[in-house]
Amino acid sequence: MSRLLEATKILLFTIFASVIYGWLHDLVTAHVSPAYFLPPHHMIIIETESPLLLALIWGFVATWWMGAFFGFFLATAATLGKNPLSFVQLKKPITFGLIGVLLLAYLILGVNILIHSPITPDSKLSAVLTTHNFSYAASAFLGGGLITWTIYQRKKSGAQMPRQ
Numbered sequence: 001m002s003r004l005l006e007a008t009k010i011l012l013f014t015i016f017a018s019v020i021y022g023w024l025h026d027l028v029t030a031h032v033s034p035a036y037f038l039p040p041h042h043m044i045i046i047e048t049e050s051p052l053l054l055a056l057i058w059g060f061v062a063t064w065w066m067g068a069f070f071g072f073f074l075a076t077a078a079t080l081g082k083n084p085l086s087f088v089q090l091k092k093p094i095t096f097g098l099i100g101v102l103l104l105a106y107l108i109l110g111v112n113i114l115i116h117s118p119i120t121p122d123s124k125l126s127a128v129l130t131t132h133n134f135s136y137a138a139s140a141f142l143g144g145g146l147i148t149w150t151i152y153q154r155k156k157s158g159a160q161m162p163r164q
Helices: 002-032 051-061 064-079 087-115 121-160
Strands: none
Touching: 002 051, 002 064, 002 087, 002 121, 064 087, 064 121, 087 121
């Protein structure tokens, strides 16, 4: 039962952290270019052009499932078999990994805005599109990296244990 509880904590935290990431990411990008969140780029979930509402809605819709997907595989990699890792051992790598990706996304957004002169609605849209594409790719890379790191940590700790 303890492993199931740890797996559940890992899964729920990964979903939670992903949604927080999505909100922080989209609160910036929706204010730079609300057009990215509207047709033809996205379907309409709610009739609004408010950057705040777009960020809160899309920040959740676009990230919870990614957190669930990677969280499931991370929880499985952490808890099945010998030498399991706990939620506490994974909380910092998940958190700092997402903070790193978010800061890089902000940097990419800023650089993309600065290199476009003059700044137009189209250049803002392009910068936001580039930033979102980076975030999707980097988050997938982070998820795969965390799963790989988890497996490595478990094997490393198993190799150090004395055999009976």
